[in-house]
Amino acid sequence: MNSNFFLTEEFIEKVLGKNGPLSKMPFYEYRKEQIRLASLFGEILEGKGIMLAEAGTGTGKSLAYLIPAIALKQRVVIATRTKALQDQLADKDVPLAIEILNQKATYLKIKGKANYLCLFYYDRFRRNPLFKDPSETDLYSIVEKWATTTKTGEKSELKELPEEIDFWNQINIRQERCLLSKCPFFEDCFLFRLKRNAEKADIIITNHHILFADCSLKAKNVSASVLPSFNNLIIDEAHDAEDSATTFFGVSVSKRMIEEWIYDCLREIQPEKRHKRKSAITEEVERFFTSFADIPERRKLNIEEISLAKNNLNSMISSLSNFHASLEKKIPEDIFIGLNERLKNISESLSFIIEEETRDYVKSIEKRNSNVVLSASPINVGNLIRETLVSKMKSLILTSATLSVNDSFDYISKRLGINADFHSIRIESPFDFRSQGLFFIPDSFPDPNSEEFLPNAIATIKNLIDFSNGRAFVLCTSIKNMKAIYEILKNDTRFPIFIQGDMPKGALLKEFREKGNAILVATSSFWQGIDVQGEALSLVVLDKIPFASPSEPLVEARIQELKEKGEDPFNLYQLPMAAMILKQGMGRLIRSKTDKGVVACLDSRLITKGYGKRMLKSLPPFPVTHSLDLVKSFFSRLK
Ligand code: SF4
Known part of the structure; x- marks a missing residue:
């Protein structure tokens, strides 16, 4: 250990040990292994390098990484697996760590854009509410009341709201339909406020999806990322990171995405004309999806259906484009442009899945309830993670209760593209x-x-x-x-x-x-x-x-x-x-x-x-x- 470093075991012991501030809490338990883990995390964060740490259930790994991360006084991004785990960190663990360190630190939770209210689309919906599912009107009145007071626009503030509500998709933030600086609500926009606050935050609590979506956007030089720049990263629940990375380095288009696009176009035209327009356009969508004969849970696309889908794709995209073009001058310009961006995104993604000849991706189709999803997923995601993330970090900690197999970290390190030297530690669960x-x-x-x-x-x-x-x-x-x-x-x-x-x-x-x-x-x-x-x-x-x-x-x-x-x-x-x-x-x-x-x-x-x-x-x-x-x-x- 470099003597200039201060995140030493001695420092951690003072915070988490028997006489430290944590010991004054009613739930306190002295955990020797937690102190060891926290000081090893401190060495990585303060020095540099990569650590893979398996810490069995009950070790107290969240506090073990939060104490050195906050004490470091540099920006640290923490990415965990789910939104619920993010809430747990942001609502309980981070405030506790700040309290026991008795240190000023700013922290911020960043979820996917779709979790936040879009003021522009909410305003449009409010003036003309159209429910696909009429039973949702009562839920909408809860949202209406909340929208006037919320400071974050984050849906999880509404505990009484079910996870899946159809109208939320009409009023939430979507990258593809955002009007950016042309938006009349730009100054108050929850997303851009979040971005501004993120630039000032010490600790960012996010999830694997956002982390890898960010990597994928940065790799494509797209400036739509919400995460600020960072070079200290902790990935919790890292055993599951490969799946999220595969999703976000891949491309997918669902039938529902196209249907929602059509729905959003139709809601802009007069009600009496909707039905006729809808049946003509949905016929083309149905024809495209009949290119795929049998759609089970998930299977690979075959050559015959790809060739049939190519023809039907051109015909569907040209119908969708004509339909969109016919709306010009009939709907507000900003909405017209937003719909065009979404169509462009659908069209480019479908042409990658159907037309691009590549051995690096596997093309598949699957049925998810009543929806059909076409995807192109990268086969080797480790290379992509290494290039876009691992190689850019000063310090990187990957932790979980399950990372090793037969005492070895070979499997997880290879899957996540960590080929360089890394430190590793296994800490057994304190449970008997x-x-x-x-x-x-x-x-x-x-x-x-x-x-x-x-x-x-x-x-x-x-x-x-x-x-x-x-x-x-x-x-x-x-x-x-x-x-x-x-x-x-x-x-x-x-x-x-x-x-x-x-x-x-x-x-x-x-x-x-x-x-x-x-x-x-x-x-x-x-x-x-x-x-x-x-x-x-x-x-x-x-x-x-x-x-x-x-x-x-x-x-x-x-x-x-x-x-x-x-x-x-x-x-x-x-x-x-x-x-x-x-x-x-x-x-x-x-x-x-x-x-x-x-x-x-x-x-x-x-x-x-x-x-x-x-x-x-x-x-x-x-x-x-x-x-x-x-x-x-x-x-x-x-x-
Ligand atoms: S800037 Fe984009 S996300 Fe924000 S309110 Fe406007 S349209 Fe919605």
């Missing part, structure tokens, strides 16, 4: 997994890919749920399994049961906690980032080892890329990725020192295959059992 829980793996069970697997899995889940008295998450690796398990259980259980999608995630978790003995059947989005402390969650069942499907277009392309380089895709990519997700799924169970319960994984490959045994070594050290009787007596003892 040996006494707090049990890991059930059946030693003889049908192969997860066989037809017998699901009926056997359901029978075992029923037993497990009986032992635990509900209080269970059943986390599945596919929608098919989730639905099948839910359909049988819902007619055959005495406990309240929910399935993912029943209601928005936050409301679902609230219901689950409040019921106290409920069962939740869910897929991938519940394997991580969910925190249910206490007895309401005492059993976590994972149906299988979460291997990504090799037929998923991006996974297939990444496997192919490694094969072409002569590398082993199973051991270098599929296995570590599955191990990280499995670790995340198991991590849902023990969230505090007093939590107790059972994790079950109904995939006996964990003990019968060599790779399964290697995987086991990366998982939390619960005692493993193959006996349902032992699970039963574990829960009996808990009672």
Whole structure:
């Protein structure tokens, strides 16, 4: 350690240690590992370099990075995974860190533009409210009242508003329709106010999406970024960063995007003319999307449909352009220009997806509820992250409860383009997994890919749920399994049961906690980032080892890329990725020192295959059992 540095272990001990200001807080616990982690983070921030830090649940990693980040007195950007985690940092952890450091520091939360109210489009909507869903009028009156008082325009201030409201899309900020300095509300605009404040902030709390959207915009020399310049970066929940980067370095266009564009054009013309115009134009859109015969959850585009889509694309874009041109002089000029920008963006993106011949991107189509999405996703996102982000940072910290596999950071560092020297540290969770829980793996069970697997899995889940008295998450690796398990259980259980999608995630978790003995059947989005402390969650069942499907277009392309380089895709990519997700799924169970319960994984490959045994070594050290009787007596003892 350089003696000129001040973010030393001694300094951190004074803040987080037994006699420091944090110790005066009622929830204080002395955490030796937190102090060690914070001083290592301090060394990186104050010196320079890259650190990958795995800090198990309960280590207190947020304060461990916030204390040195704030004490540094330079701008530090913190990017976490979700908006909810951003709120937690901005509303609780950052103010606490500032208080215990007794230091002045400015901080600001930056979410995606669509989360903020656009004063211009709100003003237009207010004068002529048009609801696609009339049941939303009551919600609109809440927004109307709030719009006159809000200082930030950030939708999450309205706790009573559901996450998905249709009219919000008509009044929120969208880059493609922003009028910039021509806007009459420019001076008061929430976005530009946020940008100005960001220039003065020490700590910026953002999320992976904004971070990678910013990199992608800067890489294209587009000056629409909200983040100010920075060279100290902390990426929390970094295990998930590759997915966000893939989205934002890629291109996608949805059918809904086009329909919304048409809707916004139509709302500018007289009501009696709308219907006729709409049917002519939507026919062209439908024709374009019929170029793609069968649209499953997600699949790669094939050559025949690409060639058909090329013809239909030209015809659709020329109809949309003619339609737009016919509006000139009939609608305000600024709206006309905004709609033109959006159409240009749709057209350029579609022509990249359909017409560009490139081996660096995988082109795919997928159905998301009633929407259809066409995408081009970069196969190797690590190179892009390295060029646009890693190489530009003075200090970079990547942290998460799950970053390593078999004590190695090779997988995550390669995926995120960190080839240069980096420091790494693994800090075990302070929880006592040996006494707090049990890991059930059946030693003889049908192969997860066989037809017998699901009926056997359901029978075992029923037993497990009986032992635990509900209080269970059943986390599945596919929608098919989730639905099948839910359909049988819902007619055959005495406990309240929910399935993912029943209601928005936050409301679902609230219901689950409040019921106290409920069962939740869910897929991938519940394997991580969910925190249910206490007895309401005492059993976590994972149906299988979460291997990504090799037929998923991006996974297939990444496997192919490694094969072409002569590398082993199973051991270098599929296995570590599955191990990280499995670790995340198991991590849902023990969230505090007093939590107790059972994790079950109904995939006996964990003990019968060599790779399964290697995987086991990366998982939390619960005692493993193959006996349902032992699970039963574990829960009996808990009672
Ligand atoms: S400047 Fe852009 S984002 Fe801001 S109010 Fe005007 S149109 Fe909306």
